[in-house]
Amino acid sequence: MQNLIEIKNLEHVYTDTDGNEVKALDGVSLDIARGEFVAVIGANGSGKSTLARHLNALLLPTAGKCIVAGMDTADDDNLWNIRQHVGMVFQNPDNQIVAAVVEEDVAFGPENIGVPPQEIRTRVDNALAAVGMTDYAKHAPHLLSGGQKQRVAIAGVLALEPDCIVLDEPTAMLDPRGRSEIVGTVKKLNREKKITVVYITHYMEEAMQADRIIAMEGGRIKMQGTPKEIFACVEELHAMGLETPLAAQAAYDLRQKGVKLPQGIIDDEELTEELCR
Template sequence: MSNRIIETQQLRFTYAEAGEVAPLVLDGVDLSIEEGSFVAVLGHNGSGKSTLAKHMNAILLPTGGKVYVDGIDTSDEARLLDIRRTVGMVFQNPDNQIVANVVEEDVAFAPENLGVPPEEIRRRVDDALKAVGMYEYREHAPHLLSGGQKQRVAIAGVIAMAPRCIVLDEPTAMLDPIGRAEVMKTIKQLNRTSGVTVVLITHHMDEAAQADRLVVMAKGKVIADGAPREVFQRVEELKAVGLTVPETTELLWQLRQAGVDVPLDALSDEACAQVLYDLLNREGA
């Protein structure tokens, strides 16, 4: 898997107007996202993660450095439509993305604007709603749905554009735990079954732990990049920038601080329980 769908090179960005001096929100970010991967970008508010997301489909353009989407320079205005077709965006608040009074009409909105033929739109809308588990709600009014359901409709609207990559900017921030679980299940399924590249911007440790790759940002820079089970072992480093680690890692880390020899890479509840079970058996032997 060597095809890079998104690449940033020494990306710098400031919200300052011309002539103003303001701190860099992104400060020399080098990042490659492989096609078909599931990458989480983790960081506090103000770390630059949402600003980075908005560079991935040219909502924002670099102050310095370059961003490429499928090899296209995002500052090439003539290619903006190609960029937006390649990378779809899902935001925090689903209410801001829902534009129609019926679910299936909402999902059809973007493909219609792209000039997709009507029979192809019908197929895409049905496929997209099935992909997010909302097909039986296709004739419902979106405003009567739960937060998690609305967000899944918003994701379906992006899927219907047939992008090769979906960037989700804190898509669960306004949802309850049930809604969050629904959306995470949908995202993972999309990546696994359809091969869509997923970039998930989040500040939730448990969501970040579900990705194949984890990029951690602080003060506009990438400070860690690797598999979640590797990155989360850097407990002191993450705590130093105000981030916590998953509860499983925290428990194992506390045990290690107390001198107990346990691995730190058991991220899931099941894996952590197995480590503790083995430990108790070992102590009891």
């Protein structure tokens, strides 16, 4: 498979307010294939968001390379092009909505890059349909629920027809239904529209939906693998200040108590099935 993103020995150093140099990323190498769904987990301050912000050149490498769709993010001339390939969605939906009507908000991106009006109409309709918000096209965003607002924010990114969406804790402020709406929407975009997804989260139940999980600690990639591989490492995750999905934790605990269970149990159904054997 072809790589959309290629990161090689990436370092990011910034100077904090005391004048000390802080290494937020310390030699990260990572390839992300086109169409892949990658979740990034890690404690606060582990470098997740710093890594994400390199993917569309909001931050630039201090050392190493970040290549997106064949373009070096460090090259100024690529900036606008890269940002049309990689869109970002942040934690707080209220900070990402600019217009007073949903469809105008979604149209803001394509208008800014000079898409012809007729095509903007098509893009906005498609983007709203993709996130299941067509019925709300004429609504005022501030009257929507958190999950709906966040879906509008995703539609705004989709209207730029990106190859990749980077979501930085998109569900941190949402209620349970809002959270499942967002995870469902992101999965659908990935499966049906083949959009590459980089999804940062503190919720392990969300991370387990990904094809691959990257676990970060101290600015480095500490572990990576499929959800089944990562969540089998219960002790390592605890040492990193992270959790495992409940079923994986239960399987681990029961195994410690002598119950014979195979490795790789991460959801309730799998655990129940094994226990029923």
